[in-house]
Amino acid sequence: MKKQAIGFIGAGNLAMPIINNLIESGYDLYCYNRTREKLQSVEGKVTIGNNIREVCDHTTIIFSLIADDPGLRKICLSEGGLTSCMKPGTIHVSMSTVSPAIAAELEATHQQKGFTYIASPIMGRPEAAAAKKLGICIAGETIAKESVKEILPEMGAAAVYDFGEKAASANVAKLGINFMIAAAMETISEVFDMVNANGVKPEEFYAMAAQNLFNCPIYKNYGEIILAKKFDTPQFYARLGLKDMILVNEAAEIKEINMPLGKVLKTNYQKVVDMGLGEKDWAVLAVAANGE
Amino acid sequence: MKKQAIGFIGAGNLAMPIINNLIESGYDLYCYNRTREKLQSVEGKVTIGNNIREVCDHTTIIFSLIADDPGLRKICLSEGGLTSCMKPGTIHVSMSTVSPAIAAELEATHQQKGFTYIASPIMGRPEAAAAKKLGICIAGETIAKESVKEILPEMGAAAVYDFGEKAASANVAKLGINFMIAAAMETISEVFDMVNANGVKPEEFYAMAAQNLFNCPIYKNYGEIILAKKFDTPQFYARLGLKDMILVNEAAEIKEINMPLGKVLKTNYQKVVDMGLGEKDWAVLAVAANGE
Numbered sequence: 280m281k282k283q284a285i286g287f288i289g290a291g292n293l294a295m296p297i298i299n300n301l302i303e304s305g306y307d308l309y310c311y312n313r314t315r316e317k318l319q320s321v322e323g324k325v326t327i328g329n330n331i332r333e334v335c336d337h338t339t340i341i342f343s344l345i346a347d348d349p350g351l352r353k354i355c356l357s358e359g360g361l362t363s364c365m366k367p368g369t370i371h372v373s374m375s376t377v378s379p380a381i382a383a384e385l386e387a388t389h390q391q392k393g394f395t396y397i398a399s400p401i402m403g404r405p406e407a408a409a410a411k412k413l414g415i416c417i418a419g420e421t422i423a424k425e426s427v428k429e430i431l432p433e434m435g436a437a438a439v440y441d442f443g444e445k446a447a448s449a450n451v452a453k454l455g456i457n458f459m460i461a462a463a464m465e466t467i468s469e470v471f472d473m474v475n476a477n478g479v480k481p482e483e484f485y486a487m488a489a490q491n492l493f494n495c496p497i498y499k500n501y502g503e504i505i506l507a508k509k510f511d512t513p514q515f516y517a518r519l520g521l522k523d524m525i526l527v528n529e530a531a532e533i534k535e536i537n538m539p540l541g542k543v544l545k546t547n548y549q550k551v552v553d554m555g556l557g558e559k560d561w562a563v564l565a566v567a568a569n570g571e
Numbered sequence: 572m573k574k575q576a577i578g579f580i581g582a583g584n585l586a587m588p589i590i591n592n593l594i595e596s597g598y599d600l601y602c603y604n605r606t607r608e609k610l611q612s613v614e615g616k617v618t619i620g621n622n623i624r625e626v627c628d629h630t631t632i633i634f635s636l637i638a639d640d641p642g643l644r645k646i647c648l649s650e651g652g653l654t655s656c657m658k659p660g661t662i663h664v665s666m667s668t669v670s671p672a673i674a675a676e677l678e679a680t681h682q683q684k685g686f687t688y689i690a691s692p693i694m695g696r697p698e699a700a701a702a703k704k705l706g707i708c709i710a711g712e713t714i715a716k717e718s719v720k721e722i723l724p725e726m727g728a729a730a731v732y733d734f735g736e737k738a739a740s741a742n743v744a745k746l747g748i749n750f751m752i753a754a755a756m757e758t759i760s761e762v763f764d765m766v767n768a769n770g771v772k773p774e775e776f777y778a779m780a781a782q783n784l785f786n787c788p789i790y791k792n793y794g795e796i797i798l799a800k801k802f803d804t805p806q807f808y809a810r811l812g813l814k815d816m817i818l819v820n821e822a823a824e825i826k827e828i829n830m831p832l833g834k835v836l837k838t839n840y841q842k843v844v845d846m847g848l849g850e851k852d853w854a855v856l857a858v859a860a861n862g863e
Contacts, residue, residue: 379769402784414783440779442771451769452776455762459780462758462832469754469830470747473819476826477671477743479734484744487732488751491706492694495787527765534768537860538761539839540754543831568829 282306285430286334286341287325288354288361289375290317292514293401294344296408297434298325304433309334335364340426342434344374344401347522348381355385362392370423372397374415376457376519378526379447380533386419386446395423398446399431400453404514408435416456418442418449454530457523461544461564463497467505468565482506501562510556510563518557520564521548574598577722578626578633579617580646580653581667582609584806585693586636588700589726590617596725601626627656632718634726636666636693639814640673647677654684662687662715666707668749668811670818671739672825678711678738687715690738691723692745696806700727708748710734710741746822749815753836753856755789759797760857774798796854805852812853813840 282305287298290312298321301308308325311334312318318327328334331354334341341361345351351373355361361371371394373385382398389396397419407413415436417424421444431439442448471481485502493502504510524545531538547567556563574597579590582604590613593600600617603626604610610619620626623646626633633653637643643665647653653663663686665677674690681688689711699705707728709716713736723731734740763773777794796802816837823830839859848855 414779416779438783440775442775445770447769448771451766451771452779455766455771455776456780456784458762458765459758459785462754462761463785465832466751466754466758469823469828469832470750472828473750473823473826473830473833474743474747476828477739477822478737479740479743479747483732483734484747487706487708487744488748491730492748492789493751493755493787495785495790497784498787530769531761531765534765536761536764536768538765539835539860540757540761540832541765543835547831568831 283340284309284338286311286338287343288312288331288334288341289344290314291344291346292405293408295320296405297344300408300411300433300435306433309337331359331361332364335361335366335369339366339368340370340372340430341365342372342374345377346375346519348377351375351377351381351385356388362388362394365394367393368395370395370397370427372399372427373446374399374401376400376453376523376526377450379450379454379530382447382450383445395420396446397423397427398449399427400449402453402456403435406514411435412437414438414440416440416442416449416452418444419446420444451530454523454527457520458527458541458544460497460501461520461524461548461561462540464501464505464562464564465540465544465547467498467502468568471505471565472569504560504562505565508565510559510566513558513560515561516557517548517551517559517561517563520561521545521552521557524548575632576601576630578603578630579635580604580623580626580633581636582606583636583638584697585700587612588697589636592700592703592725592727598725601629623651623653624656627653627658627661631658631660632662632664632722633657634664634666637669638667638811640669643667643669643673643677648680654680654686657686659685660687662689662719664689664691664719665738666691666693668692668745668815668818669742671742671746671822674739674742675737687712688738689715689719690741691719692741694745694748695727698806703727704729706730706732708732708734708741708744710736711738712736743822746815746819749812750819750833750836752789752793753812753816753840753853754832756793756797756854756856757832757836757839759790759794760860763797763857764861793854796852797857800857802848802851802855802858805850807853808849809840809843809851809853809855810849812856813837813844813849816840
């Protein structure tokens with residue numbers, strides 16, 4: 280017997296392993312994606328809706344995982360979008376990395392219309408989702424949040440971090456983490472260039488750093504990716520890195536906070552996107568300063 | 572019976588626990604420091620020289636740990652300095668964090684005069700020295716280097732990283748590490764300010780980051796120091812942070828390497844030093860952006 284019905288909007292790189300985890304766990308899944316072909320691999324294992332309404336008709340908890348603010352706004356507020364189709368009382372769990380501002384706005388819109396908006400952005404790449412090693416931030420109304428928390432481990436969460444009652448707080452935390460990751464990549468890139476130009480092999484320098492003071496997943500993984508210049512198998516696109524660094528800078532500017540490193544990261548992601556590298560892995564940031 | 576005679580020049584925060592480790596290991600130590608009082612705690616356990624010559628007369632391996640390039644230049648090249656007093660064939664092990672340029676220059680000067688200059692800058696704070704958990708970079712002439720490597724664990728090295736035959740390479744690597752540490756502190760400082768201004772408690776955000784993707788000594792230690800604003804018990808001075816970031820930028824500029832983050836770090840250390848915070852712990856970088 281199948282478990283409860285769950286809706287899922289989106290079918291990107293990160294969504295697919297999560298959908299597969301939910302299938303394995305026996306959920307009755309209703310999926311929708313604007314480009315239906317992206318759901319091909321799960322055809323027959325889930326019900327694929329022709330539109331958002333066909334998902335809403337069968338579910339009272341719907342997850343969405345969308346690339347950016349405009350995309351999320353569209354699936355929520357456009358004609359035939361979630362807030363015009365969901366059944367009363369439905370919980371919408373928004374897993375996208377979006378601005379705190381849109382999270383606050385959509386939380387209010389949902390509430391006004393009798394829905395609950397929970398923010399639960401994801402930390403981790405598709406391979407971590409497949410291995411159920413994701414970290415997930417969560418924030419929003421307490422009762423709805425507790426029922427969401429029961430499902431997250433089956434989606435691939437190894438750890439769930441609760442940031443309270445305001446949905447936007449989860450997005451603030453997620454942006455903070457993405458800023459830290461991008462900052463680590465910028466650090467690695469600059470130091471590799473500096474030591475290399477001064478006669479020290481980056482791989483020897485890196486072995487020392489990753490073995491000792493910087494012995495943690497981010498430095499180990501991205502250090503290896505940058506050393507090997509493995510930018511062609513994107514797990515997270517550089518154009519999304521640019522999007523996130525723009526969001527980080529906006530979140531700082533709106534509160535008059537100085538982030539000089541935040542500005543460097545936005546500038547350098549703009550540079551790699553302008554170089555036509557937006558579809559590469561976001562570690563391609565490494566070529567912003569001194570080229571390939 | 573005492574082990575071999577060893578010279579040690581310098582008596583700063585990091586030198587003292589190293590000297591104590593050598594005493595415990597039974598070496599016959601000849602120490603010198605410009606300010607003799609700083610050696611008070613080891614009086615009776617080591618021979619304290621009145622000048623550099625009195626150290627040179629008794630030893631053929633001399634370690635030095637000095638704050639900066641001018642200080643190192645002085646103890647090496649001034650009248651009564653090492654290169655005018657050392658016995659032929661003496662190995663001078665320079666543990667200071669100095670520029671690759673001065674390391675290359677002094678290596679040549681030593682060689683011309685029949686001495687060997689080994690660079691072995693230290694990674695770690697005084698408490699790590701006391702606990703024998705230091706990382707030490709080393710580079711220079713192979714045979715001399717091997718004899719130095721036998722002593723380093725007794726000085727407090729848990730790990731020794733060999734960067735080859737050119738002394739300057741060890742300094743390049745050390746500057747790279749200090750750049751990475753300062754970059755991590757800048758990252759932590761900026762993200763704490765950003766999340767805090769947007770309604771997320773830095774300590775909750777930090778618990779997530781340090782438990783997961785950034786679970787390594789640098790982020791854990793400096794995250795706690797910055798959260799608690801523990802800048803008044805300096806293990807490494809902010810003014811030395813400025814000195815090191817100037818050296819990093821010079822090493823990059825000399826090779827025409829772009830380091831935008833390097834520039835941010837130099838600017839912000841200059842700012843805290845200008846604010847009169849040069850004698851605080853270098854984690855005081857955290858106040859550069861948005862004040863205390």
